[in-house]
Amino acid sequence: MRVAATGLDVIAESSDEAERDERYRARRLRLRPDYRTAADAVERYLVQRGAFSSGDLATTLDDLAAVFEQCEADGLDVRAIFGEDPVEFAELLLANQAEVGWIASERSLLRSTIDAIAGDPRVRLELE
Structure with missing residues (x-):
């Protein structure tokens, strides 16, 4: 059982989170421009909506990247990803977490x- 985090534990956790964030950013940058702009908009909404620990946000952003990567591979346009209401899409993504x-x-x-x-x-x- 872990009683208290040491300074090294905090540094390692921060380092892991930074690496995960870098991987997400790299994935996002590989998306075509319209997908990247849409992903940025969803990310902003999710962050502003709040209620995340950093690990939970990272998991949600990984899921977001995976959705966009798959939709790009399938050749879907942005509207097909979101449907009529982009907020509903973002809330569904949030509900999954x-x-x-x-x-x-x-x-x-x-x-x-x-x-x-x-x-x-x-x-x-x-x-x-």
Whole structure:
């Protein structure tokens, strides 16, 4: 069991995240210009929307790159990727990551707290 991160652990984690970010950036730059612009727009939306730890964001961006790479290989135009609503596409991408990371535990806590308050017999909660 890991009790506390050492300075070397933090540096290694930061280094891993930096390498992962570099790989994503390189993948994005290999996309054709219209795909790259679209990927930039989705990335901006996701970052502004928030609710990510850095690892969760990196996973989502890896997924985004994979979608664009596959669509480019399939010869799809940008509208075919997004459909009528680009926000719906971005939210779906986000939903695919929704149950990982810290937000998953916060969602679970919210659900169980409300279930307990509402009298769900499966959940016990000590109210102050």
